[in-house]
Amino acid sequence: MSGPKLREELPWEAEGLDRLERVVAFMEDMPVTQGKLAGTKMHLRPWQIEQFLEPIFTVDDEGKRRVRTAALSMGRKNGKTGISAALALCFLVGPEAEERGEIYFCAMDKAQAAKAWAECKAMLEAHPELSQRVNIIRFSKEIEVLEGQGKGSVLKALSADADSKLGLSPSFVLCDEIGYWPKRDLFDAMDSALGARDEPLIVAISTQAKDDTHFFSEMIDYGLKIxxxxxxxxxxxxxxxxxxxxxxxxxxxxxxxxxxALGDFLSYEQVERMAMQAQRIPSKEADFRNKVLNQRIDGTVRFIAAREWNDCNLAPIDETALEGRECFGALDLSAARDLTCFLLVFPEEDGRYTVLPRFFLPEFDIEGKSDTDRVPYNVWAKQPDARLTLLPGKVIDPALVAEHIADEATRFNILAIAYDRWRIEDLKRELDKLSVELPLVPFGQGYKDMSPAVDVLEVTVAQQKVNHAGNPLMRMCAANAVVTVDPAGARKLDKGKASGRIDGIVALAMALKTAQGHEEEGLPACLLAA
Structure with a gap:
């Protein structure tokens, strides 16, 4: 029994088509393999073409694509699986294919990668012409092109929870639901390997990550700035x-x-039902906002709302303009291997405070610590604005922290430095060796001392009276910060209950309270010298 009659010319091979039209023609020739439309062919909607595909496949005067990195972010169930698989196949066997190309379909874990690969496999098996040109290797989740356009190319499924892949030369990479990847290693490995190709492309399609520190959040923020x-x-x-x-x-x-796709292939009734549940069940609201409304929210009850904190990114900070100015410091010493923060606040004439932090971490295994905390310390250490110093060795050397504080004391007029008594003797000893006398002020970490500091921090942030200039480590600490309340209603920042490091916020609370206490004794610090 013979199979279906094969077409001599495929839709994307027709004469007169431009690059975008060939891509669209290929994708619309792909079979739908699941759901109520199974057995039909894909039909791209105007929003998919105009807002996503057209900008990617717009070419310059030499016919080259300008875009090398693309991101598509939307709520769940908006046709992500179909468009992802069709786009990957377009670079494997379609009009964007090149000989011996390397196409990678990357997902969060092995199960999700297998699911994504299975969709590509199902599309090819349901396409009479293309199925004859490929060899599907099930056990290794690979598809290789045997003949025709893209001969010698291979599509592989990879997972983000595996080790970084080195020695690759990708021509096209699709990152599926990248907003939920546990770490960025696979994305960075792929992104850095793109340079070996003439017109490489890496595409991320995902709902938003839940917090600002995730690398997909950084990608989205960069795209919004553009x-x-x-x-x-x-x-x-x-x-x-x-x-x-x-x-x-x-x-x-x-x-x-x-x-x-709401009301199209995304059921309006389904979204309405989910909204109704989220409205009635508070624990479901955050998940609805993140996965359906595509908002950056994770449902944790935070001490500082992300929007309030972001609104305090008032202006870039010129350190040289602060030299000689009066300021107040705070030091939050960590355990030997954890984050340490020394922070200064500079009172301004308009009642605001300029925040200048300095963070310290041991350099040893910084990649591992980045993975453990799920934040890119290794990347931030290379960014001057992050103000993260990696100290040699496996532990924080108090002598090096003391040297930094001593240097800062020569640049700025530090009126007081609040400190947590824990481990302070090591630092004092090192400061004595440097013959540096600093106005150190003990600051208790219990409810009695921290509650007024928490109040000051809360009000100051709410009134946009701090300028943190978008420092990423301060943002991380603000996102992680939680408070506990004693029977009398007093509050303190609680490291034990926080979702991650909060050292920068603890230091900021201590510094602001110290500054306020100084100002309450007389004129504002910025006017005392006048």
Missing amino acids: KEGEVEDESFHLAMFSAGVDDDPWSPETWAKANP
Whole structure:
């Protein structure tokens, strides 16, 4: 019994098509393999073409693609699986294929990678012409092209929870649900390997990550800066569908912002049901906001709201302009291997405070510590604005911290440094060796001393009276910070209950309270010298 009659010319091979039209023609020839539309062919919607594909496949005067990195972020169940698989196959056996290309379909874990690969496999097996050109290797989750366009190319499924892949030369990489990857190693390995190809492309398709420190959040923020004209970069494209911070989460108009397929192949009734449950069951609201409304929220009850903290990114900080100025410091010493923070606040004439932190970590196994804490210390250490110093060795050397504090004392007029008594004797000993006398002030970490500091911090942030200039480690600490309350209603920042490091916020609370106490004794510090 003979199979279906094969077409002599495939839709994307027709004459007169430009690059985008060939891509669209290929993707719309891909079979739908699951759901109520199984057995039909994919039909791209205008939003998929105009907002996602068209910017990617726009070419310059030499016919080359400008975009090298692209991100598509939207709520769940908006056709991500189909468009991801079709796009990967377009680079494997379609109009974007090159000989001996390397296509990687990357997912969060082995199970998700296998699922993504299975969708590519199912599409090819249901396509009479393409199925004859490939060899599907099930046990290793690979598909190789035997003949025709893309001959010698291979598609492989990889997982982000595996070791970084080195020695690769990818022509196309698709990162599936990258917002939930546990670490960035696989993305970085792929991104750094793209340079070996003439027109490489890496695409991330995902719902937003839950917090600001995730590397996909950094990608989205970068894309938004490009859209707003703050940064110029033709090699990066972001297609973003998300509800706004002030939008009513229970309004259908809000649902539509994050779900372009709503009422099409995303059931309106399903989203309505999920919204109704989230409205009635508080524990479901955060999940609804993240996965359906595509908002960056994880449901943790935080001491400082992300929006309030971000609103305190008031302006870049010029350190040289602060030299000689009066300021107040705080020191939060860590365990030998953990984050230590020395922080200064400078009172301004308008009542605000400029925040200048310095963080310290041991250099040894910084990659491992980045993985453990799920934040990119290894990346931040290379960014001057992050103000993270890696100290040689496996532990924090108090002598090196003392040297930094002594240097800062020569640059700035430090009126007081609040400190936690824990481990302070080691630091005092090192300061004595340097013959440095500093105005050290003990600051208790219990409810009695910390409660007023927590109050000052809370009000100061809410009133936008601090400028942290977007420091990423301070943002991490603010996102992790939680408070506990004693029977009398007093509050303190609790490291034991925090979701991660909070040293920067503890230091900021101590420094602000110390500054306020000084000002309450007389004129504001910035006017005392006048």
